Amino acid sequence: MLWRPCGEHAALLDCDSLAQMSAARATVEAAGIEGITELVPGARSLLVVAEPGSRTLALVRDLLADADLTHPPAGSPREVTLDVSYDGEDLQLVARDAGISVAEVITLHTEAEYTVAFTGFAPGFGYLTGLPEALQQPRLESPRTKVPAGSVGIGGEFTGVYPRESPGGWRLLGHTDETLFDPAAERPVLFVPGDRVRFRSA
Template structure:
């Protein structure tokens, strides 16, 4: 891991892997040193923002220097279940590339328990880890210009749900009616880093 200054009141931790990022985030979130204003995880990085004058960045660096990131604190994460209709445009393609039936794709996707590693791309979009190996497939060669809201997709090691209409290159396997982002809600995003997510077939 390597720290880099990020303005006057923040630091960026470059991590060696997504697993290390998740562990560092969980370690800081479990103790939350005074003055930590914001934690923003990414695929291989973690941004730590402090309240000016709090000394939180120094406290976080000391905390992680002695932390066992191989066995981070578990805690009791929120668990969210999303009902999905598995009728995505790429369901047959995913099944073909995985060498299984479409029913097996649904079974594999719904049997797994996922963790929100980080959010981004669009407000409310969570990158979920825990995708079974046969479903870890590349993005589409040519992204779609319009992906409907609620579309459930897979790409690489991640699965996720498009919270609003947007371009996208993930392989679509279904859709959900769940609202992933509502600016009037508190909090506005349904998913947050560290949450556990399950998908349930809606038939």
């Protein structure tokens, strides 16, 4: 791991892997260190923003230097279940490339438990880890210019849900009617890093 300064009151931790980043995030959150104003995970990085004039960044560095990141704290993650209609445009393609039936694709996708590793791309879009290896497939060669809101897709090692209509290159398995991003709501986003997610065939 490597720390890099980001302005006067933040530091970016470059991690060796997604798993290491997730463990670092969980360790910092569990410690409850005062003075952290923002904690932003990425695929291989963790941004820590601290209150001006505090020793927070030094405390976080010391914490992670001594932490066993191979056994991060489990915590008490929030659990989210989404009902999905498995009628996506790429369902047949995913089944064909995986060498299994459409029914098996749905079974694999719904039996797995996922974790929100980080968010990005669009407000409310969570990158969920835990996708079965048989369903890990590349993105489309030609991204779509419009993917409907609520579309459930897979891309590489991740699965996720498009919170609003946008361009996108993930393979689409189906859709959900759940609202993932509402800027007017008390809790604007459905997913935050660390949440556990399951999909249920509607």
